[in-house]
Amino acid sequence: MTTHQGPAIRVQGLEKSYKDLKVLRGVDFEVSRGGIFALLGSNGAGKTTLVRILSTLLRPDAGTVIVNGFDVATQAADVRESISLTGQFAAVDDILTGRENLVLVAKLRHLADPGRVADEMLERFSLTEASSRRALTYSGGMRRRLDIAMSLVASPPVIFLDEPTAGLDPQGRLEVWEVVRELAGRGTTVLLTTQYLDEAEQLADRIAILHEGRILVNGTLAELQALLPAPKVEYVEKKPTLEDVFFALVGENGKEDAGDDHSVGTMTKER
Template sequence: MIRVSGLHKSYGPLDVLRGVDLEVARGSVFALLGSNGAGKTTIVRILATLLRPDAGTATVNGFDVVAQPARVRESISLTGQFAAVDEILTGRENLVMIARLRRVAAPRKVADDLLARFSLTDAGGRPVGTYSGGMRRRLDIAMSLIGDPPVIFLDEPTTGLDPEARIEVWDEIQKLAGVGTTVFLTTQYLEEAERLADRIAILHRGTIVVDGTLAALRELLPPATTELVERQPSLEEIFLSVVGSAKERS
């Protein structure tokens, strides 16, 4: 679904991408890992036709990102690091607006179906400014699905979200993959990639240094040894347990 070969991109004297090669299979979740400034967002922007590469080739859904940008845009949807929603409009109005812009038939029905799918029906009539971070991100992803694009780019979709909201977004990403959507995910959270991705690549100093399944990546390190250790619950586990118990009592 996505092929990248020899991709280069510089900003003045700064070489951000130095010959990136990668492939993403149709209907899979591909996670691109890298530290801040590694070039993850630059790759996404090139694949989404928002930025031209200096050299190399890239195709999405069989279309060249430079020679056929309009066809690429018809095939994709992009969700950036911050939810691109109108806070004054309601959740339903946001969805209807995007459906009309994409000339989708029956925009109100599409909006109601997506609100139900993302458990936002009760909040659909409220201004988005009243939504939690997790609700905004779920609405943002719902908006990106209008028109059923075969490829979705999620650029660090859980940055700034609390543990509960992150898990909500993870669940939605898994559902997307379950219905055959190709998901290209960038993240700094290793647990996120470990939980969601069929294949993982690590971007370092402008090139892909590792690319493979989680099982293949584990083989790069010495075999695991068995040790008896006392494991304390993590703070995230404590948080989710306490919040979950409080919800059940309310």
């Protein structure tokens, strides 16, 4: 797979509506290569719609979307060869074993020696011992690891993970976090959507908060923390958490704080 120069993902002026409902209202951001970019937002913020556009499953109403150097509107086939998408629910075949799932995907990708490819992915994702078991018997974390392994069979340079830990228990979440870190360590660009604040804190190089179809802020964790007033020293010193930043921007009830032309730095959240 050819990897182009420049950002792995570039989105400019992206808009999408369903009849009178405006889901995305001029979204702009870039994702550097080999990084983990977290798109954080509540249910209904537009995260899944954005991922579906990035992966060519939806056409945008306006704006430009470039993935791995290809335009999603005019070069959709090239985009699809550059990416892999893992949705909110594991897309594994429960009747097949873990190894059979991987062999099937390798054959569909027309790869040479599907068995060898499957064995390599099983080892990479610590599933070798469970390779002969039906996927139905896997834990939530194991199923998600298998799902991601299936997505990476052809080594795409960009992977979209849409709510990858939704519904998982704490151990399953930690397993998926390790997989995501390992992907970035190998140079894969990861765009991660999540509504879990701690997940974005733990994994992302950069974090964007999507609210009501708009990007409110986009930066590193330290940059987002700096949007709130400096911590007050009383008994202990405490930096604002990502949760503080999130609620200060979108409001406790999911609406942006009232008031015109006020700076983000003046918004605080009572704790």
